[in-house]
Amino acid sequence: MDSLDPVLLARIQFAANITFHILFPTISIALGWFLLFFKTRFVATGQAHWMDAYQFWIKIFALTFALGVVSGITMSFQFGTNWPGFMNTVGNIAGPLLAYEVLTAFFLEATMLGIMLFGRARVGEAMHTAATFLVAAGTTLSAFWILALNSWMHTPAGYEMINGQAHVTSWMAVIFNPSFPYRMTHMLLASGLTGAFLLAGVSAFRYLRQPIPIPSSKKDIMATLRTGVFVAAALIPAQILVGDLHGLNTLAHQPAKLAAMEGIWETTQGADAVLFALPNKTTQSNDYAITIPKLASFYLTHDWNGTVQGIKSFGDKHPPVAPVFWSFRIMVGVGLLMLAVSWSVAWQLRRKNAWLKPWAAKILVAMTFSGWIALVAGWYTTEIGRQPWLVQGLLTTAQAASKVPAKHIALSLGMYLTLYITLLSAYLSVIFHLARKADETETTTTQPAAEASLLSPLAKAH
Amino acid sequence: MTTYYGIDLTTPAGWLPLLFGLVLCISMLTYVILDGYDLGVGILLGKTKDLSQKDMMIASIGPFWDANETWLVLGVGILLVAFPSAHGVILGALYLPVALMLMGLTLRGVAFEFRVKAKAHHRPLWDHTFNIGSLISAWSQGFMLGQLITGFQESSASYLFSSLIGFCLIGAYRLLGASWLLMKTEGALQEKTIGWAKGSLLFTAIGVLAVSIATPWVSPRIFEKWFSFPNLLLLLPIPLMTLALFGITARSLNRLPLRLRQGNQYGSAIPFACTVGIFLLSFYGLAYSLFPWLVIDRITLWQAASATESLLVISYGVAIVLPVIIGYTLFSYRVFWGKSTALKY
Numbered sequence: 001m002d003s004l005d006p007v008l009l010a011r012i013q014f015a016a017n018i019t020f021h022i023l024f025p026t027i028s029i030a031l032g033w034f035l036l037f038f039k040t041r042f043v044a045t046g047q048a049h050w051m052d053a054y055q056f057w058i059k060i061f062a063l064t065f066a067l068g069v070v071s072g073i074t075m076s077f078q079f080g081t082n083w084p085g086f087m088n089t090v091g092n093i094a095g096p097l098l099a100y101e102v103l104t105a106f107f108l109e110a111t112m113l114g115i116m117l118f119g120r121a122r123v124g125e126a127m128h129t130a131a132t133f134l135v136a137a138g139t140t141l142s143a144f145w146i147l148a149l150n151s152w153m154h155t156p157a158g159y160e161m162i163n164g165q166a167h168v169t170s171w172m173a174v175i176f177n178p179s180f181p182y183r184m185t186h187m188l189l190a191s192g193l194t195g196a197f198l199l200a201g202v203s204a205f206r207y208l209r210q211p212i213p214i215p216s217s218k219k220d221i222m223a224t225l226r227t228g229v230f231v232a233a234a235l236i237p238a239q240i241l242v243g244d245l246h247g248l249n250t251l252a253h254q255p256a257k258l259a260a261m262e263g264i265w266e267t268t269q270g271a272d273a274v275l276f277a278l279p280n281k282t283t284q285s286n287d288y289a290i291t292i293p294k295l296a297s298f299y300l301t302h303d304w305n306g307t308v309q310g311i312k313s314f315g316d317k318h319p320p321v322a323p324v325f326w327s328f329r330i331m332v333g334v335g336l337l338m339l340a341v342s343w344s345v346a347w348q349l350r351r352k353n354a355w356l357k358p359w360a361a362k363i364l365v366a367m368t369f370s371g372w373i374a375l376v377a378g379w380y381t382t383e384i385g386r387q388p389w390l391v392q393g394l395l396t397t398a399q400a401a402s403k404v405p406a407k408h409i410a411l412s413l414g415m416y417l418t419l420y421i422t423l424l425s426a427y428l429s430v431i432f433h434l435a436r437k438a439d440e441t442e443t444t445t446t447q448p449a450a451e452a453s454l455l456s457p458l459a460k461a462h
Numbered sequence: 463m464t465t466y467y468g469i470d471l472t473t474p475a476g477w478l479p480l481l482f483g484l485v486l487c488i489s490m491l492t493y494v495i496l497d498g499y500d501l502g503v504g505i506l507l508g509k510t511k512d513l514s515q516k517d518m519m520i521a522s523i524g525p526f527w528d529a530n531e532t533w534l535v536l537g538v539g540i541l542l543v544a545f546p547s548a549h550g551v552i553l554g555a556l557y558l559p560v561a562l563m564l565m566g567l568t569l570r571g572v573a574f575e576f577r578v579k580a581k582a583h584h585r586p587l588w589d590h591t592f593n594i595g596s597l598i599s600a601w602s603q604g605f606m607l608g609q610l611i612t613g614f615q616e617s618s619a620s621y622l623f624s625s626l627i628g629f630c631l632i633g634a635y636r637l638l639g640a641s642w643l644l645m646k647t648e649g650a651l652q653e654k655t656i657g658w659a660k661g662s663l664l665f666t667a668i669g670v671l672a673v674s675i676a677t678p679w680v681s682p683r684i685f686e687k688w689f690s691f692p693n694l695l696l697l698l699p700i701p702l703m704t705l706a707l708f709g710i711t712a713r714s715l716n717r718l719p720l721r722l723r724q725g726n727q728y729g730s731a732i733p734f735a736c737t738v739g740i741f742l743l744s745f746y747g748l749a750y751s752l753f754p755w756l757v758i759d760r761i762t763l764w765q766a767a768s769a770t771e772s773l774l775v776i777s778y779g780v781a782i783v784l785p786v787i788i789g790y791t792l793f794s795y796r797v798f799w800g801k802s803t804a805l806k807y
Contacts, residue, residue, distance in 0.1 A: 062575055063579055065528070066571050067571075067572055067575075069528055069531065069571060070568040070571035070572060071568065072535070073535055073564065073567055073568075074568065076538050076539060076542075077538060077560055077564060080538075080546075080549045080550060080553050081553045081557060081560065084546075084550040087542060087549070087550075088546060088547075088550075091542075091543065091546045091768055092769045092771070092772040094543075095542065095543030095544070095768060095772055095776065096543065096772055096776050096779070098539055098542070098543060099539055099540070099543050099776045099779060099780075100779050102532070102539045103779050103780065103787070104779070106532045107532050107536075107787045107791070108790070110529040110531075111529040111787075111791055112794075114524070114528065114529060114794055114798070115794060115797055117524070117805075118524055118798070118805055118806070119797050119798070122798065165769070167771065168771065168772070168775075171775070404554060408557050408558055411558070411561075412557070412558065412561035415565055416565075419568060419569075423568075423572055426572075426576060426580065430576060433579070433580065433581055434579055
C-alpha cells in the first residue's frame, strides 16, 4: 500500500466523483427549461400532448435530479477532505462563491422541486408553473456560481496575495474573470445540447416502437422529438462559434493548455494544424502526425505565419499532452457529428406533419447520450489542461493535496467507483425502461390533470 | 463584559465567528431534525411487508427529503468556508465514517427514485437499498458524533463508545421517523407506528444519557461548566425538561391506540413535537458543552475562522437569503400540511 501515491489517488477519486456528478446537472439544467416549455405550451394551448410530454419527462428529471443531489453532497465533502491546501490558499475566494451557491441555488431548487413534482393538485396551475420556473432558474444559478469559481481557477483575477493567502480586491473581477463569460456560455450550450439529444434520442426510441401514423394518444412523442431536434440544430452552430472563442481566450491566458490541445511541441511561425497524431512524451514530438500546413497559426492568430508557443517552451509547467490532445479531438468530433445529425434530421422534419425515416430515428437513438461524451471530453480538456496547476499560476495540485493516508483514499475510491458504475448502469436502463413503459400504458391525457387543477382550491380546503 | 476568551466581541473579528458558529448550529440542528425524520422513515421501511404501506411511508417524505439534505450541505459548507482549519481537522479525522455516510446517503437518495421507476421486480431490491442506506447514514452520523465528543481519540474505548452512539442515533432517528409517520398517516399503518415509536424510546434515552455522561467525563473543563455552582442550578431545567418530554411521549404513545381506534386524531402530533423537543434540548446541551470549541479543547471558533472580510461577504448573503430560505421551506410544509396523499406527478 505504501507504493500508492496519495496525490494521484486523491485526483482519481475527485475526478471520478466530479465526472459522475456533472453528468446529471448537465441534463437537469436543460431539462428544467424544457419542462417549463412543455408546461407553458400546455397552459397556452390546452393541448393534451404537452401535458403528456411534461408528465413523462418529469420522471426522468426527478431521477436525474436525485442523482445530481447525492453526488453533489459527496463533492461538498471532498472539496475539503481531498484538497485542504485549496481552501487554505484561496478559501477567501472559493468560500463565498460556494456559500452563495448553496444559499441562493441549492435550497431554492430542492424545495421548489417538491412542489413541482408532487404539489400540482395542491397549489394550483400558476403556482405550479412558477415552481417549475424556479427549479430551472435554481439549477442555472447554481451553474453560474460554480462556473465562476471554476473559471477563476483557470484565469484568476481581482485578488492579491497576502502571506500566501489570496485576498479579494474586487468581487466583480473575481466573478467575471476573463474566462468566465466564455466558459459559462459554452457550458450552458453544452447542457442545452445534452438535453436536446436526450430528448430527441429517447423520443426516437419511442417513435420506433409506434405504428405510422402514430396514434393520436401518443402525439407527445413527435412533439418532444421535434423540440429536441430543432433545439439541437439551433444550438450546435452557436456552440461551435463559442467554443472557438473560448479557445482564443485560452490561447491568451493558458497558452500551455492550448499548445497541448493542438499538439504543438516547438514554438513555430506558421504552425501546422495537427489532425491526427500520437503525442510522445519521451521524444517530445508527435508520432504518425497528419497535419495541414500553417492552418493552426491561421485560426489561432489570424495570420498564416503567426507565432504559436510550443509545449517545450513551458519547461515542466505544462499539462500531460496526450490526454488533453485526445479529449479535445473527441469533443470536437462529437460536436461535428451533432451538427451533421441535427441538421439532416431537422431537414427531414421541416414540414409540420413530416415523419422521420427509421434509419434517422436509429441514429438519434444512438446519439442519445452523445452530449455526455462531448461534455466529459471537454471538461477533461480544460481541467487536465490546467495541470500541474490547481489555480493557474498560483497553486499546484500537489501543493493542495491532503495528508489523508493513501490506503484510506484507496478504500473509499474503491467504494465510490463500484457505486458509480452500478448507479450509472441503473440510470441508463431505467430511462429506456420508462420509455417502454410509457408506450405500453395508455397515456393519461389531460382530463384528470385539468380536473385536478380546477378542483385544487377545494382540494386545499380539505 | 465585551471580551470573552481574550476576544473583543465588539470588533467584526470577534462577533463574526460567533455569528457563523450560530449559523453552523442552526443548519446542523435543522439537518438532524429534518433529515432525521426521513432517515427514520427509511430505517422503518423494513418493518412492514405491505407494499401500499411502504408507498405511504415514502409518500410522507417525498416532497421534503431533497431540501432536508441541503441543510447538511449548508452545515458542511459553513464549516468549510467559515472555519476551514477546523474543517480540515474534523473531516480528516472522520474521513472513513464520512465516506460511509456519503455512500449511505447516495444509496437511499437514488433508491427513492429507482424504486418506483425501475422494473417492478427490482422494487424489493431498491426498497432494501433505501432501508440499508438509511441505516448506514444514521449509524455513521452517530459514530461521528461520538468521535467529536471524545475529541477524536484513536482508542478502542472511543471507537466502542462511538459505535454505541451510532446505534443510539439509529434509535433516535427511528423515534423521529415513527412519530412523523404517526402524525402524517392514517389507518393500519398509523397504528403500527405507535409500536415502532415505543420500541425506539429506550435507545434514544440511552443515547442522550451516554452523551450527557461522556462529555463532562472527557473534559474537566466541560465538567466544570455544568457542575460548578450556580451553573448546576441554572442548567438543571435542561435535563429535567428532557426527562419530562420523554415522559409525555411515553404517556401519549400509551393513550393514542385507543383514541385512534375511536377515530380521534387529537394528539397524534404530540410524540413528534416532544421528540423534536428532546433533540433541541440535547443539541443545546451539547452546544453549551462544546462552546466555544469546534474541536474539544483544541480549536476555538476564533482560531478556526477565515479572513474577516470573507466572513463579512458571506454574512450579507446569510442575512438576506437565510430568512427567505426559511420562508419558502415553511411554505412548502404548508402546501403539504396534513395527512400525506399518494405521490403522483
